[in-house]
Amino acid sequence: MGMSATVEVRLDESAVPERAAAPDSTVPKGSELVLESTTHLFGRVFFARERVDPVNARARRIVDTETGARFHRKTYTLTAHGLLLDMLEPASGSESRLAPGRWTRETRSFTPYPRGLAEGAVIIGPIGLLYAASAASLTAPGDAITVFVLVQTHVEQVTLRVDRVATVALDFQERSGSxxxxxxxxxSALLLVAHSRPVDPSSESAFRIFGLGGDVELVWDPVRRLPVEITGSVKVLGRVHVRLASATLRAGGVS
Structure with a gap:
């Protein structure tokens, strides 16, 4: 069962507005990496945008938008002490047909980081996990990276491990400038297996990437350093595959 996903990575050199930061936010002014992905799953569309510190890969802000069967936009701002969540939803059925920016039901909440998380720990988003993997030396079976990933309002420790090497056929569009x-x-691709566990032992794992959860596996292009296929589980549908449709690396621009 195949679906498509697009991934775009760009370096945004514009300054981060002061008004965008929470009082104790770790967001400074300056350049940042903007990671974006769009996934289509049988009428459901998941759009994610992560603003990342290009030096240490720490997530500054994560925006998850879902339309189709469900309608919401969740903006997570990572502060020094916890997570600020701004939720935006349509106030009515008719409003759900409008663009997310025109929805009017707003709520805000704050969740402190779990006690088991070391102070100053680097937390990334699900797409940031791919960025971290691209910067790591994953070349042979047994190689692995372990990072802290924000999953909804929970922090999970995710390990990506190279399980084996396999020959795969690539079929996607590569964009560079014009x-x-x-x-x-x-x-010869690397098959990566993701294992996740919550930092808070009382929580259950909810790790997902591109809308896929459960036992997530990635077919990794070690040359371009990006996933060309991801397999995971979706409720009701079971195990499904998301194949990379296009990849773009672009410098500059404002999101």
């Missing part, structure tokens, strides 16, 4: 190239080639 150039667009169709990629059709064979590749």
């Amino acid at each position: 150039a667009v190239r169709d990629v059709h080639e064979q590749l």
